[in-house]
Amino acid sequence: MINVVLCGGNGTRLWPLSRASYPKQFTKITSNYSLFQKTIQRNQSHCDKTLVVSNEDHYFLALDHMREINVTVEKFILEPIGRNTAPAIALACLSIDENELVLITPSDHIVKNEIEYSKCVLRAKSLAQKGDLVTFGITPHYPETGYGYIEANGNDVISFKEKPDKSTAETYLSRGNYYWNSGMFMFKAGVFLSELKLHAADIYNSSVKAFEESHQHHETIRINREFMELIPSNSIDYAVMENSYNVKMVPSDIGWSDLGSFEALYEELPKDEHLNTISDKHVGLNSYGNLILSESRTIATVNINDLIIVDTSDALLIAKKGTSQKVKEIVEKM
Structure with a gap:
């Protein structure tokens, strides 16, 4: 399994701590390690390799943080501009074998219960190996209005919900089968690409073209700006997960936060x-x-x-x- 670390965000909701030149995933806010470093460390025991998708401006910053923790990256995919998570994940999946399992993790999240996290990863793996697109649903502990929600029945996803108002969030919490949408996923690379091609062919086709026209040198893949600009900007949720009939969810009570606000x-x-x-x-x-x-x-x-x-x-x-x-x-x- 490969850990695909999404590292393209600028964390503007934590300004002035987080800046475009030094975003929150590289800040050491809560410990002596950056959120980026802790993400990689957390998944080392589950994944054989690490692939980082990053804004090209943060390439050397990411390299320095990797060297600090003595971890080698299998591949860097460098984007000249951000086009949201669906294209970023597509480019990562295009660079590896279609049967490879990928664990998609944002680089700026906190997970405090790593024992439970390990159990959730193993549950997700058993589903992903069968060909499912797996998302991690966080067990909510209060009516948060800043997250999207997933309505589920066990591992079966019923629906995805937009960020709710306070009363709607309280209703979700009372029903007991609604989970925060974590932005973490697991699937086979080829399964994701097939679903992307089915539900968002424009993103799939333009991502393939951008990958084919990329500049590859050793472990680094640089996407050409001209072709990156042609990829429609969209999230994996809107482009694939909300449209696919092939989605499962793993309930996850893992002490999670996306540190998306002060x-x-x-x-x-x-x-x-x-x-x-x-x-x-x-x-x-x-x-x-x-x-x-x-x-x-x-x-x-x-x-x-x-x-x-x-x-x-x-x-x-x-x-x-x-x-x-x-x-x-x-x-x-x-």
């Missing part, structure tokens, strides 16, 4: 007795429940509750907790 990051960081994130740069008076991160300057707070304060060398973010999904809009505005 609220999610707040949940992962250690806190003091006032529920502020612990920082030697913070001095607080009557301040509670704050996420406070500073690269260098001291941050003093007085009578401040439930704020996000992120201070870097060239930018300062202040936001109310519960609104940080709008950080992406700030980045677009800038």
Whole structure:
């Protein structure tokens, strides 16, 4: 089995911690290892090889992080521009044998229960070997509105749901058969390509052309920008998973987070007795429940509750907790 690590995102919802030049998968936010490194380490025991699909601008950054943990990549596929997950996975699958099992993992997720994760990978493997497209559904523990949901009956997928409002998410949680859509998948390379060709022929055909016109040198495959631009941008969910009759889901209670917001990051960081994130740069008076991160300057707070304060060398973010999904809009505005 090959671990295909999707490493093309810019993590704009965690700006200014995450930048286009240094996105969140390479930041060491929660430990001494980057999220990218922890993803690779987590799957080393399950996969024989690692294949990284990355923005070409992050190639040397990814190489440095691989060398730090002494892991060799089987292949790098370098995209000049991002076209979402369906083309990225298609290019990866085109580069390997059609019978090869692939474990698709984003590079910026957290998995805290690795023992349970290993069990879920083995369950997914038994389904994928039979020719199924397998997705990992995360057991929800609260009514999150920032994730898509999967309605399931055991391993059988009933439907995929868009990000819900609060009341809909609460209904999903109460029913007990709805799961967060993790963005992790497992299947045979050839099975995915066949389903992509069936349900999104435009993406399949343009991805094949882009791969055929790519520049390959040793372990590195560089996609030509001219042909990459011709590939329609779409996610694997919209292009394949929501249309295929060949989909299974593995329920996964694995301590998962995609760190897709500062609220999610707040949940992962250690806190003091006032529920502020612990920082030697913070001095607080009557301040509670704050996420406070500073690269260098001291941050003093007085009578401040439930704020996000992120201070870097060239930018300062202040936001109310519960609104940080709008950080992406700030980045677009800038």
